[in-house]
Amino acid sequence: MIKCAKCRxxxxxxxxxxxxGKQRYFCKACDYHFTLPExxxxxxxxxxxxxTIIDIANELGISKSTVSRALRGHTDIHEGTRKMILDLAxxxxxxPNPLANALLKSRTNIVGIxxxxxxxxxxxxxxxGAQEILSKAGYNVMICQSxxxxxxxxxxVKALMNxxxxxxxxxxxxxxxxxxxxxxxxxKEVPLVFFNRxxxxxxxPQVIVDDYAGAFQAVEHLVQQGYRRIAHLAGPVSLLVSRLxxxxxxDALQKHGLPVDNELIIHYDLTEEKAxxxxxxxxxxxxxxxxxxxxxxxxxxxxxLVAKSRGVKIPQELGIVGFSNDPxxxxxxxxxxxxxxxxxxxxxxxxxxxxxxxxxxxxETYQLPTRLVVRGSSVNC
Amino acid sequence: MIKCAKCRxxxxxxxxxxxxGKQRYFCKACDYHFTLPExxxxxxxxxxxxxTIIDIANELGISKSTVSRALRGHTDIHEGTRKMILDLAxxxxxxPNPLANALLKSRTNIVGIxxxxxxxxxxxxxxxGAQEILSKAGYNVMICQSxxxxxxxxxxVKALMNxxxxxxxxxxxxxxxxxxxxxxxxxKEVPLVFFNRxxxxxxxPQVIVDDYAGAFQAVEHLVQQGYRRIAHLAGPVSLLVSRLxxxxxxDALQKHGLPVDNELIIHYDLTEEKAxxxxxxxxxxxxxxxxxxxxxxxxxxxxxLVAKSRGVKIPQELGIVGFSNDPxxxxxxxxxxxxxxxxxxxxxxxxxxxxxxxxxxxxETYQLPTRLVVRGSSVNC
DNA sequence: CTGTTAGCGCATTCAA
DNA sequence: TTGAATGCGCTAACAG
Numbered sequence: 106m107i108k109c110a111k112c113r114x115x116x117x118x119x120x121x122x123x124x125x126g127k128q129r130y131f132c133k134a135c136d137y138h139f140t141l142p143e144x145x146x147x148x149x150x151x152x153x154x155x156x157t158i159i160d161i162a163n164e165l166g167i168s169k170s171t172v173s174r175a176l177r178g179h180t181d182i183h184e185g186t187r188k189m190i191l192d193l194a195x196x197x198x199x200x201p202n203p204l205a206n207a208l209l210k211s212r213t214n215i216v217g218i219x220x221x222x223x224x225x226x227x228x229x230x231x232x233x234g235a236q237e238i239l240s241k242a243g244y245n246v247m248i249c250q251s252x253x254x255x256x257x258x259x260x261x262v263k264a265l266m267n268x269x270x271x272x273x274x275x276x277x278x279x280x281x282x283x284x285x286x287x288x289x290x291x292x293k294e295v296p297l298v299f300f301n302r303x304x305x306x307x308x309x310p311q312v313i314v315d316d317y318a319g320a321f322q323a324v325e326h327l328v329q330q331g332y333r334r335i336a337h338l339a340g341p342v343s344l345l346v347s348r349l350x351x352x353x354x355x356d357a358l359q360k361h362g363l364p365v366d367n368e369l370i371i372h373y374d375l376t377e378e379k380a381x382x383x384x385x386x387x388x389x390x391x392x393x394x395x396x397x398x399x400x401x402x403x404x405x406x407x408x409x410l411v412a413k414s415r416g417v418k419i420p421q422e423l424g425i426v427g428f429s430n431d432p433x434x435x436x437x438x439x440x441x442x443x444x445x446x447x448x449x450x451x452x453x454x455x456x457x458x459x460x461x462x463x464x465x466x467x468x469e470t471y472q473l474p475t476r477l478v479v480r481g482s483s484v485n486c
Numbered sequence: 487m488i489k490c491a492k493c494r495x496x497x498x499x500x501x502x503x504x505x506x507g508k509q510r511y512f513c514k515a516c517d518y519h520f521t522l523p524e525x526x527x528x529x530x531x532x533x534x535x536x537x538t539i540i541d542i543a544n545e546l547g548i549s550k551s552t553v554s555r556a557l558r559g560h561t562d563i564h565e566g567t568r569k570m571i572l573d574l575a576x577x578x579x580x581x582p583n584p585l586a587n588a589l590l591k592s593r594t595n596i597v598g599i600x601x602x603x604x605x606x607x608x609x610x611x612x613x614x615g616a617q618e619i620l621s622k623a624g625y626n627v628m629i630c631q632s633x634x635x636x637x638x639x640x641x642x643v644k645a646l647m648n649x650x651x652x653x654x655x656x657x658x659x660x661x662x663x664x665x666x667x668x669x670x671x672x673x674k675e676v677p678l679v680f681f682n683r684x685x686x687x688x689x690x691p692q693v694i695v696d697d698y699a700g701a702f703q704a705v706e707h708l709v710q711q712g713y714r715r716i717a718h719l720a721g722p723v724s725l726l727v728s729r730l731x732x733x734x735x736x737d738a739l740q741k742h743g744l745p746v747d748n749e750l751i752i753h754y755d756l757t758e759e760k761a762x763x764x765x766x767x768x769x770x771x772x773x774x775x776x777x778x779x780x781x782x783x784x785x786x787x788x789x790x791l792v793a794k795s796r797g798v799k800i801p802q803e804l805g806i807v808g809f810s811n812d813p814x815x816x817x818x819x820x821x822x823x824x825x826x827x828x829x830x831x832x833x834x835x836x837x838x839x840x841x842x843x844x845x846x847x848x849x850e851t852y853q854l855p856t857r858l859v860v861r862g863s864s865v866n867c
Numbered sequence: 868c869t870g871t872t873a874g875c876g877c878a879t880t881c882a883a
Numbered sequence: 884t885t886g887a888a889t890g891c892g893c894t895a896a897c898a899g
Contacts, residue, residue, distance in 0.1 A: 155674075157892055168870045173894060183868055204589045204650055205892035208875050213585065215628075215649070224611070229604045233631065245649055247596075248629045250614065268596070268626055269585055293536075406817060436787060438819035538876055549886045554878060564884060586876035589891050 156197045164197075165189055176201070207269070216244045216459065217265035218274045221253045221302065225403050226431040227448055228276065231300065234452025235274055242460055244271070253375070255280040262286045272296040272459045277304060279341045279374050296462035300455040302344050303470075310462060311470045312455045316346050319444035319475030320353025323426040324398050326442070326477055328361045330485045332396035332424045336369035336387050338380065338408065340400040347372065347400060350428065354398055369394050380407035388415055388423075396424035396483070402431035405441055409482065424483040439481030446475050537578045545578075546570055557582070588650070597625045597840065598646035599655045602634045602683065606784050607812040608829055609657065612681065615833025616655055623841055625652070634756070636661040643667045653677040653840045658685060660722045660755050677843035681836040683725050684851075691843060692851045693836045697727050700825035700856030701734025704807045705779050707823070707858055709742045711866045713777035713805045717750035717768050719761065719789065721781040728753065728781060731809065735779055750775050761788035769796055769804075777805035777864070783812035786822055790863065805864040820862030827856050 158176065162169040167186065175182050175190040176199075193199075207213045216239050220228040228250075236246050247270060251258035258278050263286070265273060273290060275297065284304050290297050291309060303311040327335050337354045340347030351370075358365055368390065373379045384407060387394055399405035405427030409419060417423050419439055427434055427443040434441035451473055458471060539557065543550040548567065556563050556571040557580075574580075588594045597620050601609040609631075617627050628651060632639035639659050644667070646654060654671060656678065665685050671678050672690060684692040708716050718735045721728030732751075739746055749771065754760045765788060768775055780786035786808030790800060798804050800820055808815055808824040815822035832854055839852060 155892095159892075169892090170871075170894080171869055173892095174869085177894080181868060186868080200648055202589075202650070202892050203648060204585060204592075204594065205875085206894080208583075208585045208589050208877095208891090209893055209895090211585075211875075223604070223614070224607070226605075229610050233604070236631070240645075245628055245645060246630075247626055249627075250617070264621075264626060267581060267584060269583070410817065433814055433817070436791065436814070436818060536876095540876075550877080551879080551887075552885055554876095555885090558878075562884060567884080583876050586891090587878080589875090589893095590877055590879090592891075 155202065156194075156199045157202065158199075161190060161193050161197065161199060164193060211269070212271055213269050214244050215247050215268065215270045216272045216274065216456075217268070217270035218246055218248045219258065219261050219265065220248070220250050220276050221258075221278045223250055226433070227301075227401075227429055230448040231276075231452035231455070234449040234454075235456040236452070238453050238456035238460070242456075251278050253278045253280065255283075259286045262290065266290060266293065266295065270295070272463060273298070274455050274459055275299050276302040277344075278302075279344060282343055296459055296466070298455050298459045298462060300451055302346060305345055305470075308468050310458045310468060312451055312458060312473070313346065313349075313470065314446040314451065314473045315475050316349035317353040317356075319428060319446065319477070320350035320398065321357045322353075322475075322477045323428070323442075323444050324354050324357035325361065326479065327396045327398065327424050327426060327483060328357065328363065330396075330420075330424060330483055332483075332485065333363065334366070334369065334392065334394045335363070335396045335398060335424075336394035337371070338383055338387070338397055338399045338404055339370060339372045341374055342372055350400060375400070375404070377403070377407060380404050381411055384408040384411035385415075388412060388417060395422065396426075399425065399427045402427035402429045402434050402441065402443055405443065405482075406431075406433060406437060409437065409441065420481060420483050420485050424485055426483050430478055435480070442480045442483035443478050444475050445478045447473050536583065537575075537580045538583065539580075542571060542574050542578065542580060545574060592650070593652055594650050595625050596628050596649065596651045597653045597655065597837075598649070598651040599627055599629045600639065600642050600646065601629070601631050601657050602639075602659045604631055607814070608682075608782075608810055611829040612657075612833035612836070615830040615835075616837040617833070619834050619837035619841070623837075632659050634659045634661065636664075640667045643671065647671060647674065647676065651676070653844060654679070655836050655840055656680050657683040658725075659683075660725060663724050677840055677847070679836050679840045679843060681832055683727060686726055686851075689849050691839050691849060693832055693839060693854070694727065694730075694851065695827040695832065695854045696856050697730035698734040698737075700809060700827065700858070701731035701779070702738045703734075703856075703858045704809070704823075704825050705735050705738035706742070707860065708777045708779065708805050708807060708864060709738065709744065711777075711801075711805060711864055713864075713866065714744065715747070715750065715773065715775045716744070716777045716779060716805075717775035718752070719764055719768070719778055719780045719785055720751060720753045722755055723753055731781060756781070756785070758784070758788060761785050762792055765789040765792035766796075769793060769798060776803070777807075780806065780808045783808035783810045783815050783822065783824055786824070786863075787812075787814060787818060790818065790822065801862060801864050801866050805866055807864050811859055816861070823861045823864035824859050825856050826859050828854050 158169045158172040162172045171186065172190050175187045176194060218232055218235060223229045232248060239246055247265060247268060249261040249265060251261055255278055258281060273295060284307060287297060287304060287307055297309045298312065300312040303313055305311060324335060339351050342348065355365060371383045373383055387397065397408055399408055405425050409425055412419055412423050419425060425441065427441050430443045430445035434443045454471060454473065539550045539553040543553045552567060553571050556568045557575060599613055599616060604610045613629060620627055628646060628649060630642040630646060632642055636659055639662060654676060665688060668678060668685060668688055678690045679693065681693040684694055686692060705716060720732050723729065736746060752764045754764055768778065778789055780789055786806050790806055793800055793804050800806060806822065808822050811824045811826035815824045835852060835854065
């Protein structure tokens with residue numbers, strides 16, 4: 106089945122020895138010597154050769170289009186032919202090559218997920234939720250983590266775009282102030298959904314929880330427990346989630362007539378070391394707080410460890426509330442009061458919206474509920 | 487630049503109206519009406535059109551081969567031409583389409599990582615280590631988690647193979663007894679490296695830690711602390727890691743002349759619920775153990791919680807040692823004695839070996855060291 | 868109902 | 884030094 110490279114006839118071609126490792130051919134019709142393109146040659150003796158529709162077509166003596174149609178389940182096919190094809194495909198363990206399809210359709214069936222870290226409970230869980238929905242819908246997932254570095258985030262977005270992902274699920278870093286890299290994504294019309302750490306300045310869907318209400322309840326709870334000098338170890342101002350929780354904190358204080366002391370409000374970059382430093386700072390103030398509302402559970406736990414190491418009694422001398430309901434918070438001693446958010450569901454929801462976005466784009470912010478879980482770290486009895 | 491679909495001439499073709507949304511063309515030479523393939527038509531007016539070498543070639547009035555060569559950095563190119571091409575490419579923000587390349591070379595530059603779960607510290611950390619190495623080497627990573635389900639694992643392997651990953655990093659589920667799906671991978675000559683939960687029966691590299699020594703030290707430590715009736719809440723027999731840690735446990739008992747009591751050895755499936763059930767079971771034996779060596783930290787922590795809930799004092803009435811040095815173990819009360827393993831490094835190592843495997847396959851088992859970290863949960867003072 | 872043809876974007880081979 | 888032709892595997896349009 107080898108055509109002459111010159112006269113295109115097939116009946117006169119024969120092998121004519123091997124030169125520098127390459128099989129050479131000779132056409133008796135036009136007296137022409139030639140070698141086959143490497144790919145074709147490889148095709149013949151590669152052990153890991155994947156079965157293609159051409160193999161099936163050749164085997165059956167029909168055209169590859171017919172095979173394609175049968176495999177794709179088109180209706181206008183002779184029943185016998187279809188059966189032949191399907192049987193052989195099964196027997197040969199035929200697997201369509203998604204690369205070819207991707208090239209043809211410019212669709213990879215891959216969704217990129219970009220998160221700042223996955224050391225803690227939160228992001229891995231969101232990812233699992235997203236994966237649940239996405240894999241049901243036939244998508245594979247490519248996960249990147251930016252390690253809270255803006256540069257890495259930019260590089261990751263570039264890499265994912267370069268891999269031609271069909272959509273992007275993103276939670277930004279604490280350092281992300283410039284969002285041009287996401288503008289590029291939108292310009293190329295690649296569906297993009299933010300979750301948790303969102304970019305409200307971009308016209309694309311966002312999935313968040315009711316951070317304001319959660320924070321408000323948390324602080325109100327502290328007030329009701331009798332705490333009066335409540336500090337807030339907050340996230341960086343760049344993140345909407347920080348600002349919303351901050352607002353909940355402030356409004357709760359205000360509602361209950363408590364003064365806002367700026368000394369007790371600290372924005373930080375969510376790293377462990379800084380959490381420890383600021384916790385120590387707060388506890389060594391001349392007038393230390395009697396309670397701290399932390400932006401999230403890892404922060405709350407760092408505070409707790411610092412407090413313990415300083416001999417500060419929880420909850421008697423210091424009430425602590427976190428955010429997220431990380432499983433650790435139930436385990437630690439004393440168990441941590443925290444604001445539960447539907448983490449798994451957030452992943453599912455973000456994925457659903459991304460899928461929807463691929464069909465008919467709509468820009469909306471989706472908000473999931475939060476719920477206060479009261480535990481020992483804040484019950485001042 | 488449109489050729490007639492019949493006579494292949496280009497000079498006589500003109501548009502002839504739009505029918506059902508499709509542009510139709512008309513050849514004045516051969517009097518033939520036709521439409522262009524969808525792809526070509528799309529190409530003309532797609533907003534998200536990516537720049538290709540053809541665009542560059544057309545713009546410059548040269549052939550795409552030349553452009554390709556210039557971009558690929560071949561030497562046999564006129565310096566002026568090269569510069570022209572490179573400049574225009576930069577200006578147009580040309581990005582080579584990896585899909586085309588993948589199709590051509592049968593290489594995707596994607597590595598699949600398959601883990602049983604990522605709820606806990608261990609697997610996410612390994613993944614981060616692997617990613618560090620792989621992305622440096624120009625690979626993207628596709629992560630799947632099987633949720634400890636054999637069927638999901640098989641499906642995931644299939645999906646990853648179907649995506650034509652260039653290599654696979656795997657840790658199997660507790661249920662994986664049949665490894666035919668991995669045999670398929672090897673048969674197709676896709677590099678495969680196991681880590682942590684490995685498949686020694688397969689001829690492919692494995693990365694593990696010195697589980698035996700770690701377990702031995704852990705149990706010996708318990709003996710030295712004066713514990714005499716040491717139980718072992720072990721992993722499923724199907725996992726090599728369970729068997730090795732079990733052996734370490736048994737040998738340590740034997741070395742110190744302690745009897746092996748089968749009642750005190752329990753294999754389980756690593757689920758939280760079962761951990762709790764068996765912990766309760768052990769503690770309610772007529773002759774309960776005075777110490778428990780747990781297969782891993784999550785298990786140890788479940789045991790600790792159960793013990794606390796039953797009012798059993800740790801470490802006075804019950805010594806506990808885990809395995810992995812999960813960050814939680816330092817935080818929990820009392821802090822957990824555990825066997826540290828270089829988790830991050832395990833990911834890096836597995837990735838390195840996978841890369842090496844792509845060059846020159848070699849079958850070896852790589853073992854990383856472990857180290858006992860003594861904390862409060864086992865110091866019987 | 869089926870075969871032919873074209874093209875997705877690229878690298879490569881051969882001919883000039 | 885360059886261009887034309889080929890094929891990676893597949894689908895879709897079109898012509899019988």
